[in-house]
Amino acid sequence: MTSDRLGTGGESTRGGPARHVVASSGVYVHVPYCRRRCPYCDFSIEIRRADAGFAAAVAEELAARAAELPWPADSLSFGGGTPSALPAGPIAEMVAAVRAHGLASDAEISLEANPEDVTGEVASAWRAAGVTRVSLGVQSFEDEVLAFLGRAHRGEQARSAVQATREAGIPHVGLDLIVGVPVESDQRIGRDVEEAARLGIGHVSAYLLTLEAGTPLERLIARGARAPLDDERQADAYQRAQALLVEHGYAQYEVSSFAMAGEESRHNRLYWAHRPYLGLGPGAHSLRELPGGAVLRRHNVARLDRWLTAPTTAPHEDETLAPAHALREAVAFGLRDLAAGIDLEGLAARRSADPSPIEAALRAARDRGEVADDDGGRRWRLTSLGARFADRVARDVLAARGDSL
Ligand code: SF4
Incomplete structure (x- = not known):
């Protein structure tokens, strides 16, 4: 879904009071499907339509392994791959299956989504299923950057996806940005951060584009079809992103994670706090x-x-x-x-x-x-x-x- 790689870190510019809302246990469901491979991605994914039996298989694994986790869980996270490649029905089925084992009444239920998958109808179905947080793989609102990254969506679709999740009443909407993309102008990050703030986004994960061995991007660069990455420009880009995010009111609470007050991801903090979690699905x-x-x-x-x-x-x-x-x-x-x-x-x-x-x-x-x-x-x-x-x-x-x- 996202590059899911942490940036190289940088000046910690955290601000505001520290908030220590950490889940005590959680469930993670790995949804391995993607519609296509983004050229920079080296994740283990499956380029195919979601299998009809996926949710039932998750419920089966959950039933067999439920005793491994202290219940109730207070976070449930769907990551990938592309969870939004699944229809909303199976998402609701999986939420219900986890709830049957014990989800806290105020549990965070989060889902990663690609903008091109998000319509008002889909977002409303997620909300009805109990989803409280949607993390959109926006990466940029600028079409030139998205084209370099080989993403399927364009900036306008990203804006529509944000609007659809908001209108559906999803309480927390976050987005991922990839910075350090060779074609980006000096103003690009500032424009993207400004757009995120203008749209009322509460959480931003900022990742640095990295060149992974064996990826299509590596081959494209090797044959001169894409501009190469430049270490110095990338480091600058990341620091600029950090500074701009803080300027716009996002506190850095992790190397790659920035949030408005109260918008931190509970599930991410569960990992950093080494709390127990049950991971379901392949990988x-x-x-x-x-x-x-x-x-x-x-x-x-x-x-x-x-x-x-x-x-x-x-x-x-x-x-x-x-x-x-x-x-x-x-x-x-x-x-x-x-x-x-x-x-x-x-x-x-x-x-x-x-x-x-x-x-x-x-x-x-x-x-x-x-x-x-x-x-x-x-x-x-x-x-x-x-x-x-x-x-x-x-x-x-x-x-x-x-x-x-
Ligand atoms: S959407 Fe793209 S970046 Fe995300 S997991 Fe799929 S191929 Fe990788």
């Missing part, structure tokens, strides 16, 4: 907390046909993380949440693990000015400088093994 990931602080990560193998014929027994990979390892991951992920940061002692208690090796790594990062602590050393956050080097700080945390595994 979906799950995280399960085991007694004693260990964590079980599961990755459904991304083979749609195998999964469709036997959703409860399709191949998957399990990895158990010992408590110390699980704690390092929880901290490395948690630092992505620029506004909330991490409560080291709280996480260490949840994982029954010794926080001292990680604390030493965080102190070293603090000495470099990359993290700051407050609440007497309880809560750690990336600083503006640290947000720029978020991957390096995460690597240091992951390497802070001490004597334990």
Whole structure:
């Protein structure tokens, strides 16, 4: 659906009060269908019409694995691929199936959608099914940029999609922007951000265009059919996007995520907070907390046909993380949440693990000015400088093994 790649980070320009609304458990449904492949995308997707049995297969997998999750869940997210490639009926069926196992009354139910799929009728059906957040893969409102990205929609369709979701009464509407596109003018990002704000968009995910090996874009550039990416211009573009988003009232609460007050994605924060989630569908990931602080990560193998014929027994990979390892991951992920940061002692208690090796790594990062602590050393956050080097700080945390595994 989106490039779903995090940008390189940059000046953290967060503003406003930190809001720590985190789901305690969630469900993710991976919808692998796309109508065509965007040339920059290297996701494992299926270019075909959605199978009629998809929702029933999700319900079957859910029934078999429901005991893995603490219920009720307070977030349900449909990602992909392209969830909007499914008709609204199967979306409603899947929401009902999850609700039957226990969804909190105020649960966030989010769905990624491509603008060309969104009509007033479809958006109203999503709303009737309980969808509370739609994230539109707009990427840009400018046709030249969309043409470079090989997207199926044009700027006018993106505006109509925003309007349709609003008129349907979907409470939270977000969009993705891809920046650093070679054909964009110096004014393009400013115009896109202004348009998002003018349309009343509450959440913007800004991604940097990256060139992935083996993609059609790589081949197009190699044969001179598309302009190449320029590292310096891209870094500038990302910083400009960050600054402009903040100028327009969006607070940066994650490396790539910007939100108006109260518009943060609860489901995204669930991942960063290392809370349990049940991933359904081919290629979906799950995280399960085991007694004693260990964590079980599961990755459904991304083979749609195998999964469709036997959703409860399709191949998957399990990895158990010992408590110390699980704690390092929880901290490395948690630092992505620029506004909330991490409560080291709280996480260490949840994982029954010794926080001292990680604390030493965080102190070293603090000495470099990359993290700051407050609440007497309880809560750690990336600083503006640290947000720029978020991957390096995460690597240091992951390497802070001490004597334990
Ligand atoms: S819509 Fe495009 S970018 Fe999104 S998953 Fe499908 S092919 Fe990839």
